Amino acid sequence: MKTSIVFFMSCFLFLGISLSAQNTAKNVVDQGYFPIAVWLQEPSLAQQYKDNGINMFVGLFRGLTQESLDIFRATGMKFVCSPDGFARQHKDEPLIYAWMHGDEPDNAQWNRQKQTYDPCVDPGKIIADYEKMKAFDPTRPVYLNLGRGVAVTNWGGRGECTGKTDMYKVSNDGYLKGCDIASFDVYPVNSTEKEVKNSLWYVAEGINNLEKWSNYAKPAWCWIETTLIDKNAERKPTPAEVKSQVWMAIIHGAGGIGYFCHSFHPNTVANALLRDEEMIAGVKAINQQVTQLARVINTPNTSGFAMVSSSNPAVPIDIMTKNDDGVNYLFSVAMRPGKSTAEFRVSAGEEVEVLGENRTIQIKNGIFTDTFSDYDVHLYKVK
Numbered sequence: 001m002k003t004s005i006v007f008f009m010s011c012f013l014f015l016g017i018s019l020s021a022q023n024t025a026k027n028v029v030d031q032g033y034f035p036i037a038v039w040l041q042e043p044s045l046a047q048q049y050k051d052n053g054i055n056m057f058v059g060l061f062r063g064l065t066q067e068s069l070d071i072f073r074a075t076g077m078k079f080v081c082s083p084d085g086f087a088r089q090h091k092d093e094p095l096i097y098a099w100m101h102g103d104e105p106d107n108a109q110w111n112r113q114k115q116t117y118d119p120c121v122d123p124g125k126i127i128a129d130y131e132k133m134k135a136f137d138p139t140r141p142v143y144l145n146l147g148r149g150v151a152v153t154n155w156g157g158r159g160e161c162t163g164k165t166d167m168y169k170v171s172n173d174g175y176l177k178g179c180d181i182a183s184f185d186v187y188p189v190n191s192t193e194k195e196v197k198n199s200l201w202y203v204a205e206g207i208n209n210l211e212k213w214s215n216y217a218k219p220a221w222c223w224i225e226t227t228l229i230d231k232n233a234e235r236k237p238t239p240a241e242v243k244s245q246v247w248m249a250i251i252h253g254a255g256g257i258g259y260f261c262h263s264f265h266p267n268t269v270a271n272a273l274l275r276d277e278e279m280i281a282g283v284k285a286i287n288q289q290v291t292q293l294a295r296v297i298n299t300p301n302t303s304g305f306a307m308v309s310s311s312n313p314a315v316p317i318d319i320m321t322k323n324d325d326g327v328n329y330l331f332s333v334a335m336r337p338g339k340s341t342a343e344f345r346v347s348a349g350e351e352v353e354v355l356g357e358n359r360t361i362q363i364k365n366g367i368f369t370d371t372f373s374d375y376d377v378h379l380y381k382v383k
Contacts, residue, residue, distance in 0.1 A: 034294035035097075035256030036287050037080075038273075039223060043068035045271055046075040052280055053287025056080065056097060058143070058258060064330035069095075080143050081221045082135055088102050091137050098140055098181060099127060099133050105146040106167065108159030108174055119163035126178035135284050141180035146222075151206030152196055159307035168213045176214045182325065184210065185260065188235040188245075201335050201373050203245045204252040204318070211253050221256045222249045226279055229274040231265040236373035239282025244375035247333050250297060251320040253289075259283060263378055289356055295377070296324045304331050310372075312340035317372060319344075328382040334372040 009248040037056040038049055046057065057079040060068060064079075064087035072079055081087050082265070087096070100243040105121035126144065133142050146168070149158045156162050168174045176182055184206045192195045202253045203222055206248065210220040222243050237245075246257055261270035273280055305321045305328055322329040328349065334340060345367050352361050352368055361368045363382075370378055 007340060017260045031298045032295045032299055034290055035078075035221070035258075036219075036290060037256065037258035038261050039258055041261060041271060043071045045274065046077045048274055050075050050077060051286040052274075054259075054290060055291075056256075056258075058145075059100070059103075064090070066139075069093065072360065081249070083136055088136070095325065096140065098143040099137065101145075101179065103131060103145055105144075106149055106161065107147040107157050117159055120158055120167070121173045123167055123178065125173050127173065128178075131176035131265035141219075142178075143181045143183070143221075144179035146175060146182060146184045146210075148184070148186045150209055151186040151202045152193070153209075155193075155314045165209070165213070168209075171212050172219070174213070176210070176218060181219045181221060182210050182214065183223060183258070187225035187229055187260070189235065189241055190231060190233040192223050192232045198337075200241060200244050200248065204248040204335065207249050207252040207254050219255050219260050220253060221258060222254055223258045223260050224249070226259050226261060226283060227263040227276065228265050229260065229263060233265075236239040236263075236279075239279055239286075240286065242279070242282060243377055244333060245287050246290065247331065247379075248318075248335070248375075249317055250290070251331050251333055255298070289379075292330075296322050296329050299324050302328070307345045308332065309343050310340045311342070314338055315340035315372065330382060331377075332370075332372075332378040333363070333377045334375050337374045339371070339373040341369055341371050343367060344380075346382060352380040352382050355379040355381055 032091055035056050036054055036060045041049065041057060043057065055078060057077055060081045062301055063085050064081050069090065072095050078095050080098045080100050083099040092246040105126055107120060108117040109121060111118045117356050118329065130142050147157065151156045153165055154163055161167060166172045170177045185294065186202045186206055188199050188202050190195055196202055206222055207220050216274050224242055225237050226242055232341050249257055259273060261271055261273035263269045269275065273283065299322050303323045306319060308311050308317050310317045314336060316335045317332055317340065318335050319330055319332045331345065332342065346363060347366065351363055354361065361370060
């Protein structure tokens with residue numbers, strides 16, 4: 001899932017799930033449900049995570065057990081796990097959201113015996129494993145998490161597969177042909193690479209690539225940094241940067257998100273997010289807003305309702321528009337650091353409510369403006 005979680009790879013893992021994937025699951029989810037996950041966390045923490053707006057666990061370090069299943073049932077927590085052992089015997093459990101592959105097959109694979117890296121996994125193996133899982137249970141989606149190379153296509157962690165983006169494409173019998181839901185992880189604030197460091201927009205780039213490589217036919221999820229992951233990183237993200245990454249992903253089409261909660265510096269702490277009062281409070285607020293807007297997010301995008309221009313060409317503003325029950329919504333995010341004034345042209349409405357900010361803006365002659373700085377997010381309800 002990231003270079004610093006190599007030792008977890010044998011256990012595999014953001015977030016979007018489309019209606020087509022939803023309809024293959026035993027537990028068909030409603031339009032008001034938006035997947036908000038954590039990766040490889042202890043089931044005993046399910047209630048704590050639920051209290052902070054998490055509604056899904058992805059990856060179980062020891063696999064599914066009766067103890068963990070009892071906890072998930074008590075908390076109503078959905079989960080994604082491998083279809084083996086105890087889980088295989090309980091495939092009719094409605095809380096099982098999806099089955100999963102091993103983690104990041106597109107990266108160079110660590111060979112413990114040889115203490116060196118083997119090439120990335122052949123996409124053909126992923127497709128074959130997918131077909132076995134679908135034969136075992138055709139009613140649920142199969143989930144596949146891919147690595148940083150989805151967003152940073154020249155990342156060297158793929159070894160001899162670096163830059164070979166055709167290996168992902170459905171049209172090339174690539175990795176995305178072997179799943180129903182695809183995700184990836186990139187952690188810009190933690191990155192030590194000059195190109196990626198603090199460039200939050202790589203989150204959106206990864207979503208764009210997954211959608212394109214799947215011919216816009218498979219849901220795309222992504223994983224969001226919340227902690228100090230890499231010992232060489234200068235800092236961890238701020239809650240505002242986490243919010244920006246979440247909404248960049250959603251505005252670019254993600255139908256679900258997940259949080260990476262581990263920290264590996266100075267010591268390994270698997271649930272570091274829960275121990276960071278400021279960050280978990282920020283994540284909870286993000287999750288509450290996403291959940292409140294889940295029904296809106298899950299509606300199809302509208303076309304032609306709004307256009308946006310930025311006063312600062314170096315700070316483009318990206319938008320997504322929705323209509324739920326006759327009400328128009330416009331979600332926006334600055335895609336680069338820096339300050340800008342955005343001018344929005346809308347085809348209807350007299351004012352906008354800026355959700356979560358306790359303010360309104362008047363629309364005059366079909367136009368309203370708002371200020372942005374450093375990856376700001378503004379969510380508008382048009383009245």
